[in-house]
Structures are given as structure tokens and as C-alpha cells.
Amino acid sequence: MFSTASNPKVAIAAMAAMKPQLATMDELFSTSPRETLEMGEGLFWEGDRAQHIFEITEGVLRIFKIIADGRRVITGFLYAGDMVGLSLKNVYLYSAEAVTPVKVRRLTRKAFQDAIENSPELRPQLFSLMCDEMAAAQDQMVLLSRKSAEERLCSFLMMLGQRQSGQTQMPKTIQLAMSRQDMADYLGLTIETVSRTVTKLIQRGIITPNGRHAFDLTKPGKLLALCGDGDSYEDVGDPAVKTRQAVWPH
Amino acid sequence: MFSTASNPKVAIAAMAAMKPQLATMDELFSTSPRETLEMGEGLFWEGDRAQHIFEITEGVLRIFKIIADGRRVITGFLYAGDMVGLSLKNVYLYSAEAVTPVKVRRLTRKAFQDAIENSPELRPQLFSLMCDEMAAAQDQMVLLSRKSAEERLCSFLMMLGQRQSGQTQMPKTIQLAMSRQDMADYLGLTIETVSRTVTKLIQRGIITPNGRHAFDLTKPGKLLALCGDGDSYEDVGDPAVKTRQAVWPH
DNA sequence: CGCGATCTTGATATGCGTCAACTGCGGTGG
DNA sequence: CCACCGCAGTTGACGCATATCAAGATCGCG
Structure with missing residues (x-):
């Protein structure tokens, strides 16, 4: 309509x-x-x-x-x-x-x-x-209602990435305009939890810090899988990830 | 507009x-x-x-x-x-x-x-x-982001009450159309937490069960105060608080 | 009267919040 | 140019609110 x-x-x-x-x-x-x-x-x-x-x-x-x-x-x-x-x-x-x-x-x-x-x-x-x-x-509401800290952060980074890439593929660098406190207040977490969760993602090699307010996406597939947006066949998750992209071009 | x-x-x-x-x-x-x-x-x-x-x-x-x-x-x-x-x-x-x-x-x-x-x-x-x-x-989003289980439940009951009374004063009985599981999934809690929180409100005499799917409001003022929607007289911030009440006729 | 669904209650686990210390960077002034 | 300061962010130790797991209790319905 x-x-x-x-x-x-x-x-x-x-x-x-x-x-x-x-x-x-x-x-x-x-x-x-x-x-x-x-x-x-x-x-x-x-x-x-x-x-x-x-x-x-x-x-x-x-x-x-x-x-x-x-x-x-x-x-x-x-x-x-x-x-x-x-x-x-x-x-x-x-x-x-x-x-x-x-x-x-x-x-x-x-x-x-x-x-x-x-x-x-x-x-x-x-x-x-x-x-x-x-x-x-x-x-x-879904994010705040049921997602874990890690899922929240990954969802947020994906959202930023999609916005910056203009609906095309993920960019290789995600710019963060906002502070950790802003992220925390948006994601319903504390600044400490945001910081710890970021650190964990970095240690797992999923993102790489690029200055204090940008990350390089080293494993975009993993990031998407960690969003908790379903359709995941649990741990595997990579083919499923493709499906979602096709269905929700958003 | x-x-x-x-x-x-x-x-x-x-x-x-x-x-x-x-x-x-x-x-x-x-x-x-x-x-x-x-x-x-x-x-x-x-x-x-x-x-x-x-x-x-x-x-x-x-x-x-x-x-x-x-x-x-x-x-x-x-x-x-x-x-x-x-x-x-x-x-x-x-x-x-x-x-x-x-x-x-x-x-x-x-x-x-x-x-x-x-x-x-x-x-x-x-x-x-x-x-x-x-x-x-x-x-x-505010509820899911920052409110405690008790605040969530009280906010929910207030919302139901306002709907049933048609924007006038609180009715003395609140009908619950939905199950505890529905409430939990709406409030971002588990069914157990909803149940326990309800029990606590009953024990404190704030609500009284009236069948399994209705409550009588024995202390509507207390219920409102427990919503966590501010305007609380708490300890500090009184002048500011009053201002906010004036501004939010809500 | 008995069965299943819904709800309540209890015991335990855990993820995240809280409090506190520390780090590193960027700006400012000497 | 360097030393200092302050703020944003990180890390650690600990506690608590809520989730999880597991029995009961109660209600409605055949």
C-alpha cells in the first residue's frame, strides 16, 4: 500500500x-x-x-x-x-x-x-x-525484551553497518558516532557491560578496533549469526544467514 | 496538529x-x-x-x-x-x-x-x-529497558486499568484478558517472575485477587507510585519533580 | 471425581549491574 | 615540546534480580 x-x-x-x-x-x-x-x-x-x-x-x-x-x-x-x-x-x-x-x-x-x-x-x-x-x-522491543548483551550489541552494529552501506552489503568499517554510554542507554545495558561485550567480540576476532569510534568487520557472517534474529540452525548458522538476507532485504 | x-x-x-x-x-x-x-x-x-x-x-x-x-x-x-x-x-x-x-x-x-x-x-x-x-x-521501550519486574507489572496493571475506565479514574476492578504467559511475554519476564511479583503485590495489600483473571485495586495510589514513571517524591530532587508533574498531565 | 492446563512456590544458577580501580588518549597551559 | 589533567573507556571483584529447573497446588472441564 x-x-x-x-x-x-x-x-x-x-x-x-x-x-x-x-x-x-x-x-x-x-x-x-x-x-x-x-x-x-x-x-x-x-x-x-x-x-x-x-x-x-x-x-x-x-x-x-x-x-x-x-x-x-x-x-x-x-x-x-x-x-x-x-x-x-x-x-x-x-x-x-x-x-x-x-x-x-x-x-x-x-x-x-x-x-x-x-x-x-x-x-x-x-x-x-x-x-x-x-x-x-x-x-x-524484541531486542530489549529477549536478547542477551552480546545479541544486542551485534544487532546494533549490524544496524549501523546497514545504514552506512545504504542497504547494500556490509561495509568493512563501521563508524560509531556515539559514546559507549549512548550505546548502553540505547541497548538497555550499562556502559561496563557494553565495554566488556565489545572486548569479547574483539578477542574472538569478530570485529577489530579502528580508532576508538570505529570497528572493522573481520567476520561479518559471525556478527550476523550472533544477532539472535532467528532462522539460525543454532551453532552452524552460516547458510541460514544467507537465507535471511534474501528474505529480509531491509 | x-x-x-x-x-x-x-x-x-x-x-x-x-x-x-x-x-x-x-x-x-x-x-x-x-x-x-x-x-x-x-x-x-x-x-x-x-x-x-x-x-x-x-x-x-x-x-x-x-x-x-x-x-x-x-x-x-x-x-x-x-x-x-x-x-x-x-x-x-x-x-x-x-x-x-x-x-x-x-x-x-x-x-x-x-x-x-x-x-x-x-x-x-x-x-x-x-x-x-x-x-x-x-x-x-522504557519499560523493557529500565524497569524492574515490579515496576513492569504495576505499569501494566495501570495501563489496563486506564483502558477499562476510559481515561477517567481507575476502576476498582481490573480484568485480565490474558494468561500469565502472555503477560510475561509482553513484559519481558518469565511466567514465574510474573507470578511471584503478583503474589508480592497481593501480600502487600496493593491488589486483591478476584478470581484468577481479575484484581481489585485496594491501594491504587501505591500501584501508581510503584510504576517507576517518576514523579516519585523519593529523597531528593523535589523542585524538579514538581515541574515534571506539571508538564506531564499524563 | 480425575485429568490436564494454568498457576504458584521453592531451590539453585547465572548474567548483568554495581562499585571501584586503573588505563590511555587528547587537550591545555606552562 | 612536554607535563599534567580530565574524561571516556576498560577491567576486576562481588552482589543481586531474575532466569532456570523442579515440585506442588488449584482451577476448569469432561
């Missing part, structure tokens, strides 16, 4: 019809000035009046909640092309901070709403983004 | 304009026959070709994924008025089964898509539902 945002047919159809309407989310934000955030700077806070929608054009953002005793739960990382601030509440339901230097463009909620309502091209794209976000949230 | 699904103004405006278009999701499905599912029966499975969208008119559905070693993660429970099957993938990303006897109505994806595209009344309602689902998913 609904064409996906990445489907080029959407844009082509719009051009053919010579519509003056906006055809991509990026165009929608194109009239807004870019704003920059320094590393660690906040974009908005949970509970703030939600007046704007933001499009990230560069960098990495973390969105998180703080609970009772002050602990932080990072519910997601957002990258160039993602939007943040979508909600129908009058306040933001989470906080957003720059992990790296970030560039964003903003639109008022009203302007955004009007554009969406008036553009049959944009609506499916928004729907698509929301569905992807929902699917990611469910995968994260 | 966008009126919420529960905002009566939407329907009133539509009537005033005498539009022939569908004004509520329920009307959208009203031409489809009701289908019934027995307790435990499946509606669709993860990986099935996703051909339909379903509206639940009665009963409770669980949606879940099965991972590697056969363990099950329930990512949500759905109730009358909810829709299930929304996605832009060609296959369902999770399975759906009846927890209680369930009645549903179905629409093909195409019919649903067309209706949404043609109805300015329906679109904000769909958007609203998706936003609520996203907010619930994030709350669940």
Missing part, C-alpha cells in the same frame, strides 16, 4: 503532471534556513510545547526519555533525512540532542500539517516514514 | 458540510462483514502476504514475534476500535492471535488506501492512531 518514500515513481509522476505541489519531504523544508547544533546540544526537551517539526540534513541526533531515578533511555538515533517532532500532542514526548554536530531545518506544525494535507505526493511518504519507525520500534 | 480521532468536532464538521465521505474509521469498515475468531485463533502470521487491514470490533488480540530459539515477544495487545495490519511492506511484520473471542472486519489494502486518500476526515484520524501507537511503543 502507498508507495514508499524511496520509490522514484512518486517523484516522476509528480513531474509528469506538472504539479506545482511539493513532491518530496526535502523540498517541503527547502525554504527553511539550516540551523546548526553543536555536539551535545539539545534541540528540544520532553515536555516543551511542540511547535515545530524538524528535518535533519546532517549529523546524528539521539532521542531519549529520563525516568524516575534520573536514568536515561535512548529510544532512537536519527540521521540525515529523518524527521523529528512528529506527534499530535501539544508537548514533545521525548528530548532530542545532537550526538555529532547536526544541521536541521524546521517547519511550524501548522505549515507542516497544511503541506501534508495539500500534497497527495507527500502523504504516502509521511505514512512510509511512520511505518518504518514503527517497525524499528518493534524490533527494538 | 491534526485533530485527534476522539475529537467530536471532526464528525460534526463533516455532517455540517453534508459530505458523502466517510467520517470515521468505523464507518469505513461498516460495509465489511464481521468475522469471528475463537480464543487462541490466529488472524495472520508474520511473513504472510499482507493483503488486508483489520478493524477489531470486539475482544482482545495479541501481536507478537517469535525469535531464534522459539521465544515469543508480544509487542502489543489490541482492543475494540484498534486497527491491525497497517504497514507498507508486502508481508506482515508480526503475527496476530485472539486472546479472547474476537470479532473483526477487514478491508483490502487497496480499498483502505483509497478511502484514506479520498477522505480528509479520515487522514488525521489515521495519523492520530499511528502517533498514539508510536508513543505507546516508546513507553514500552
